[in-house]
Amino acid sequence: MNHAQLTALGRALRLLGEHGEALTGDTPDARLHEVKADLKRALDLLEDSVSSAAPTTRCHEHPNGPVDENAHDLCLLCETRRRAARRSEINGPAPAYSADPTPSRYGVREDRPQPQQRWLPELWNGQVWQLCGTPRRDRREAELYLAAQRRGPHAAMAYRLVHEFTDYEVVRVWGTPVRVDIEPMGSI
Numbered sequence: 229m230n231h232a233q234l235t236a237l238g239r240a241l242r243l244l245g246e247h248g249e250a251l252t253g254d255t256p257d258a259r260l261h262e263v264k265a266d267l268k269r270a271l272d273l274l275e276d277s278v279s280s281a282a283p284t285t286r287c288h289e290h291p292n293g294p295v296d297e298n299a300h301d302l303c304l305l306c307e308t309r310r311r312a313a314r315r316s317e318i319n320g321p322a323p324a325y326s327a328d329p330t331p332s333r334y335g336v337r338e339d340r341p342q343p344q345q346r347w348l349p350e351l352w353n354g355q356v357w358q359l360c361g362t363p364r365r366d367r368r369e370a371e372l373y374l375a376a377q378r379r380g381p382h383a384a385m386a387y388r389l390v391h392e393f394t395d396y397e398v399v400r401v402w403g404t405p406v407r408v409d410i411e412p413m414g415s416i
Contacts, residue, residue, distance in 0.1 A: 229277040237277055240270035346392045347399075349374050351384035354408035360384070363392070367399075378402060 229237075247263045283291035287303035299307035347370035351360040360377060364370040367389075374387045386403030 229279070233273065233277045237270065237273045240266065240273055244270055348390040348392055349377070350388050350390055351377070352386040352388075352403070352405035353384065354406075355410065357388065357405075360387070367391075371400075374402065 243266055244263070247266060250259075251263075281292060284295050285291060285293055285302040287293065287301045287306055290303050290305050294304040295302050296304035296307045299310075301307075344365075346363040346365060347367050348359060348363050349361040349370050350357045361370075361373050364373065370389055374389060377383065378387060384403075386401065386405040388401040389399045391397045391399045
């Protein structure tokens with residue numbers, strides 16, 4: 229509700245209060261029609277001011293939450309929490325989860341899974357080593373791939389084979405990597 233709506237609604241309600249104090253048993257019908265019009269105006273202002281749905285519960289934490297007719301505040305969420313607390317008072321705390329997880333048909337992953345052995349073929353692009361093919365599981369296959377690359381029409385200056393396990397280890401290097409300046413005039 230913005231300030232203008234708040235001011236207009238307050239003015240309409242104060243006017244209705246004055247009408248209420250002025251009512252007597254012999255109030256003419258014209259005055260009652262005026263009260264009726266002011267009352268409709270106040271209801272319209274109130275309708276424009278309300279932006280959310282009417283609360284379904286009496287809970288200040290979950291006013292539009294699910295309803296439980298048996299709860300004193302009609303809030304299902306809070307009543308569920310209260311019931312769990314009452315159950316734990318009677319039955320004791322809920323049992324902790326066991327260390328043995330439920331068996332899975334896929335197995336259980338360790339906290340630190342073991343790395344898989346791979347052979348990474350790399351080429352020297354003039355600046356850095358970059359991966360030049362799919363990592364292989366077999367060393368012989370990776371070496372054959374690099375031999376084919378070296379014989380190809382667009383061979384790189386140098387190739388190397390990197391063994392990946394728990395760490396990286398350069399196993400073999402073909403050619404000599406020379407750093408090439410990317411500026412054509414050599415940064416002049």
